[in-house]
Amino acid sequence: MDFEVWAPRAGAVALHVEDGDGAVTALERDPVRPGWWRAEAPAADGTRYGFALDGGPVRPDPRAPRLPDGPGGTGAVVDHELFDWRHPWYGRPLPGAVLYELHIGTFTPEGTFGAAARRLGHLADLGITHVELMPVCPFPGTHGWGYDGVAPWAVHEPYGGPDGLKRFVDAAHGHGLGVVLDVVHNHLGPSGNHLPEFGPYFTERHHTPWGAAVNLDAPGSDEVRAYLTGSALAWLRDYRADGLRLDAVHALRDDRARHFLAELSAAVDALAARTGRPLFLIAESDVNDPRTTTPRAAGGHGVHAQWNDDLHHALHTALTGEHQGYYADFAEDPLHALAKTLTGGFFHDGGWSSFRERSHGAPLDPRTTPAHRLLAYAQTHDQIGNRALGDRLAAGLSPGLLACAAALVLTSPYTPMLFMGEEWGARTPWQYFTDHPDPELAEAVRRGRRREFASHGWAEEDIPDPQDPATRGRSCLDWSEPERDPHTRLLAWHRELIALRRALPEPAAGPGLGGTRVSHDRAGRWLCVARGALRTVVNLSAGREARVPAEAPHARVLAAWGDCGAPGADGVVRLPPESAAVLAVP
Known part of the structure; x- marks a missing residue:
């Protein structure tokens, strides 16, 4: 060999x-x-x-495909040709997709690929098209989020190792589900990282929140770029993943004429052409830069889609009234912010950001930006887990407001994504947890977490200890919840909305950014989203009926949460407090 x-x-x-x-x-x-x-x-x-x-x-070999003893241990050879793939798979493209973000370690109490695979039927019945796995590369200990991985070519052994991941992907494909893997190219974890001993994988030319930047533009960067691109292609080729979610691409500091993202997207497109399978990249980006998803031929980086945190922030602020931190930019008029993100994608498109104390972002071109290139969501691992207590929306909102959020996300012009358990309004928290064997690192993480939230007014003793196994235990989904109300009803609502999205062309693959109109009333707390012949109307008020001029005379009610009657000749929809409806205009 x-x-x-x-x-x-x-x-x-x-x-x-x-x-x-x-x-x-x-x-x-x-x-x-x-x-x-x-x-x-x-x-x-x-x-x-x-x-x-x-x-x-x-x-260990920096390209070791397996680390049986975890970070720091020796690697092991993996012969990918030996795996017996049972299900032929020709791929599922991103347009028309409904994604589901899932963390292997807390999706089930067992926290393994095998246990998660046994729950895939639930996702197929829900109407999900792609499962997006949080990082699965090796990290210290048994349990963690996975963003402190140190071996971008290997698979976390406690989850099931390389063959466990392959069996999970194969099972997902057997259910008709695509698989997206979350990969971290912008940094490595603090424990077990031996790459600097081998070569200039990092550079002091740039600095990131994690220290020296990954070397994408300094001497030796050709090989570092090839290292990351090779890893990405291995997930798509050897593990038959359908796409990759790229963590925090704004931290990929690259001053070269051809950005690393453009190089990576070209390599992925070439692999898709060779395999005949649709393959795609989804970026997480904090800069609201249209170049991220602009095709390479038009001068962009060619990434196929990106998360849209602006929509999340606007929706979260409208639902909860929170205004701290980055929510402050959206809190002045949350419904206006929500309307802007539903029609133009970015809220920050070059205007002033009070949180950043500067202008931020640039506008997307509504004529050339397909709507599916933006992901819409009400909750993600970041937006839950980075809260002090890891509390979900269900911890503080009524089932009616959760239903409104689902209606706006799942009938939006964008590619919708749910976070695991959201479909039934899970009330289990999803907290920040680690399992660092190094006691000094464990204590530093514990102190850092408590210090961060103490500065925002939290008592240190109230912040969950990331190293306490109970923190991870609390974060595991409770699979008995869907069997009782209101969870059962919320699960049925999500199924209904996803089925509606798939059955009707307008919500799933309708016009781009220029094809959506939104009307709203700040005082009445109602909002109407018009897309072609569809109307999605929500009443976020807790105690007031809404009369929504939906411009939909004699429209047919396709789905409703609450006692919503069909509008009459005046086209006005009457919505009870905290309710939602989707209508079709004749």
Whole structure:
């Protein structure tokens, strides 16, 4: 078997194969590729191995596809050809999709790929098209969010390792579900990261919230870019994932003429052409830059879609009345902010942001921006888990307001996404939890979390301890909830809305950003979204009936939460407090 590694600063590299004999083989410099070393040695699936640089300790291969003992341990060979894929799969494209964000470690109490796979029938019955898995690369300990992973080519062993992920993907495909993997290219975790020993994977030219930036534009960056692109393609090729969610792309600091995102999207498009499967990238971005999703031919980065936090913030503020932090920008007139995001995508499109104390963002072109390139959601792992108590919307809102949120998201012009348990109004929190074996790092994380929220007025003793196993336990879904009201009713409502979205062309694949009109009343707290022949009307008022001029005389009620009658000749819809309806205009 060929072994190779990029170690441009090393004077000697040795391969250690743990095959009983403890064989050590000196690698030779690659005569064609500067900085690369290679050797041949007997190995098979499961063989453990590592590299020693200049007589130092044995380290895992940066491209190891498996770390049986977790970060810091030796790697293991994975022969991807040995896996028996049972379900033929030709892919599911992003347009028309309904995504479901899922964390393997808390989707079930067991916290494994196998246990999660046994719940996939629930998602298929709900009408979901793609499961979006939070990061599955190895991280310290057993339980965590996964954003402190250190091996972008490997799979977290406690979840089930590489074969466990493949069985999950195969099972999802058997249910007709695509799989999107959340990958982190902007930083690595603080524990078990040995990449700097091998080469200039990081640079002091730029700094991010996690320290030195990943090296995308300094000397040696060609290989670092190839390392990340190769990892991304491996998930799509070897694990048959359908797409990738790219974490915090605004932290990918890159001053080169061709941005890393454009290079990555070109490689993904080329793989899609070779495999005949639709493959896509979804970015998380904090900069509201239209170039992120603009096609490369038009001067953009060519990413296929991006999360739209502006819509979330506007919706959250309208539902809860919260105005702290970044919600302050949306709190002056939440319904206006919501209307703007439903029609133009970004709320921050070049105007002033009081939170940032500067102008922010740029407008999307409504003529050339397909609506499916923006993701719409009322809740995500970030927007729940980064709260002090990890409380979901259901902890403070009535079932009626949760139904209104679902109606706006699931009939929006954008690609909708739910966070696990949202479909039944789960009341289990989703809190920040870690499992760092290093006691000093564990204490630093604990103190940092409590200090952060103490500065916002929280008592330190009220902040959940990330290292306490009970914090993760509280965050696991309670699968008995859907069996009782109001959860049963909310689950049925979500099923109804998703089925409606799939049955009618307007909500699923209607006109782009220029094809939606929104009317609203700040005092009455009602809002009407018009898309073609569809009207989605919501009344967010807690104690007042709304008379909504929906311009829909004799419209047919397709779905309703609350006692909503069909409008008469005047086109006015009468909505009880905290209710919603979707109508079709003749």
